[in-house]
Amino acid sequence: MAHVCKVFSRRLSTSTAVRSAIKHVTVIGGGLMGSGIAQVAAATGHDVIMVDQTDDILAKSKAAIQKSLGRVAKKKYADDGEAQASFVGEVMSRISTNTDAVAACGKTDLVVEAIVENLDVKRRLFTALDAAAEEHTIFASNTSSLPIKDIASATKRQDRFGGLHFFNPVPMMKLVEVVKIPETSNETFERLVNLGKAMEKTTVECKDTPGFIVNRLLVPYMMEAVRMLERGDASARDIDTAMKLGAGYPMGPFELADYVGLDTTKFIMDGWSQKYPDIEIFRKSDLLNKLVAEGKFGRKTGEGFYKYDKK
Numbered sequence: 249m250a251h252v253c254k255v256f257s258r259r260l261s262t263s264t265a266v267r268s269a270i271k272h273v274t275v276i277g278g279g280l281m282g283s284g285i286a287q288v289a290a291a292t293g294h295d296v297i298m299v300d301q302t303d304d305i306l307a308k309s310k311a312a313i314q315k316s317l318g319r320v321a322k323k324k325y326a327d328d329g330e331a332q333a334s335f336v337g338e339v340m341s342r343i344s345t346n347t348d349a350v351a352a353c354g355k356t357d358l359v360v361e362a363i364v365e366n367l368d369v370k371r372r373l374f375t376a377l378d379a380a381a382e383e384h385t386i387f388a389s390n391t392s393s394l395p396i397k398d399i400a401s402a403t404k405r406q407d408r409f410g411g412l413h414f415f416n417p418v419p420m421m422k423l424v425e426v427v428k429i430p431e432t433s434n435e436t437f438e439r440l441v442n443l444g445k446a447m448e449k450t451t452v453e454c455k456d457t458p459g460f461i462v463n464r465l466l467v468p469y470m471m472e473a474v475r476m477l478e479r480g481d482a483s484a485r486d487i488d489t490a491m492k493l494g495a496g497y498p499m500g501p502f503e504l505a506d507y508v509g510l511d512t513t514k515f516i517m518d519g520w521s522q523k524y525p526d527i528e529i530f531r532k533s534d535l536l537n538k539l540v541a542e543g544k545f546g547r548k549t550g551e552g553f554y555k556y557d558k559k
C-alpha cells in the first residue's frame with residue numbers, strides 16, 4: 249500500500265510542478281462534459297465541486313466518473329488492483345457535489361460552466377454567480393458555439409472571464425481551446441492556459457470567433473454529412489466507414505454526432521442558423537430536428553442515428 253501511495257503521490261507531484269494558481273475548481277453542469285472536466289481536474293490534483301440541478305443527476309455523474317477512472321486506472325496500473333483502487337479512491341475523494349451553484353462558487357479560484365447550450369440560461373447563471381464569487385475568482389465557459397463575450401457581458405468581471413473549451417471525452421482528448429475576449433486580462437488568460445497545462449492538456453489560443461478553431465471546421469463537415477444522408481447520396485453507415493477508412497477519423501460523422509449528443513448538436517445548429525441565416529451549411533436539418541423531437545439524442549438515450557445497447 250505504501251508503495252502504491254508513493255507511486256500516486258509521485259504522479260501528483262508531476263502535475264503539481266506545472267500547477268497554476270488555480271487550486272480549487274467549481275464545475276457547473278455534471279453532464280457529459282462537466283463530469284469529464286471535474287474528473288480530469290481532480291485527477292491532476294485540484295479540489296473540485298461539481299454542481300448540477302438534482303442529487304440524482306449528480307449521483308449519475310459521479311458513477312460515470314468512477315467508471316471512467318476505472319478505465320484510466322486499468323491502463324495506468326496494469327496488473328495492480330490495489331493501486332487501481334487507491335487511484336480511483338483518491339481522485340473521487342477530491343470531488344464534492346452541490347445542487348446550489350451560488351453556494352458552490354463562494355470560495356473557489358475558477359468556475360467552469362458546462363450546462364445546456366443556451367445563451368439566456370448561461371447568462372442567468374453567471375449573473376447570479378457574479379454576485380456571490382470572490383473578487384479573484386475567474387469565470388470560464390465550455391460553450392461549443394456561443395460567443396464568450398455574449399456570456400461574459402452578463403457579469404461585471406469580463407477581465408476575469410474567458411473560454412475553456414474541452415473536447416469529448418475529456419479524459420481522452422488532449423486539447424483545450426483557451427478563448428480570449430478583448431476584455432480578458434493577460435493574467436486571467438495566463439492562468440487559464442496554465443490550468444489547461446496543469447490538467448495535462450495541450451492548449452491553443454483562440455479569438456472569440458464562431459466555433460473557435462475546431463468547431464468552425466467540424467460543424468460544417470458534420471452538417472454536410474447530414475445533408476448527404478438527407479439527399480440519399482449514401483447511407484450513414486457508408487459515410488461513417490468512408491470517413492474512418494478514407495480520411496483517418498476515429499469516428500465517422502454520425503457516430504460522432506451520436507457521441508456528442510443530438511440535443512447539443514441541435515442547440516448549436518439552431519443558434520447558428522438563426523444568427524447566420526445566409527450561410528447555407530448552417531441551415532436547419534429536418535432529419536436532425538425529427539430525431540431530437542422523438543427523444544433520440546444519441547448514445548445518451550440509446551438511439552440517435554444508430555441504436556445502442558443500454559448499459
Ligand SMILES: CCCCCCCC(=O)CC(=O)SCCNC(=O)CCNC(=O)[C@H](O)C(C)(C)COP(=O)(O)OP(=O)(O)OC[C@H]1O[C@@H](n2cnc3c(N)ncnc32)[C@H](O)[C@@H]1OP(=O)(O)O
Nearest residue numbers: 316319320392415416417419420467470471498499508513
Ligand atoms: C454538428 C455539430 C456537432 C459539433 C459538436 C461539437 C462538440 C464540441 O464542442 C467539441 C467536441 O468535443 S467534438 C468531439 C471530439 N471528440 C472526438 O472527435 C472523439 C473521436 N473518437 C475518439 O477519439 C475515439 O473513438 C474514443 C477515444 C472516443 C474512443 O476510442 P475507441 O473508439 O478506440 O473506443 P474504446 O476502445 O472504447 O476506447 C479506446 C481507449 O480509450 C479509453 N477510453 C475511451 N473513452 C474513455 C473515457 N470516457 N474515459 C476513460 N477512458 C476512455 C479506453 O479505456 C480505451 O483504452 P485502451 O484500454 O487502451 O483500449
Ligand SMILES: NC(=O)C1=CN([C@@H]2O[C@H](COP(=O)(O)OP(=O)(O)OC[C@H]3O[C@@H](n4cnc5c(N)ncnc54)[C@H](O)[C@@H]3O)[C@@H](O)[C@H]2O)C=CC1
Nearest residue numbers: 277278279280281282300301362363364365391392416508
Ligand atoms: N457534448 C459535447 O461533445 C460537447 C459539449 N460542449 C458544451 O458543453 C456544455 C455542456 O454539454 P454536455 O455536457 O454535452 O451537456 P449535457 O446535457 O450532457 O449536460 C448538461 C448538464 O447541465 C445541467 N444543467 C442545465 N442547466 C443547469 C443549471 N442552470 N445549473 C446547473 N446545472 C445545469 C443538466 O442537468 C445536465 O446534467 C454545452 O455548452 C456544450 O455545447 C463542449 C464540448 C463538447
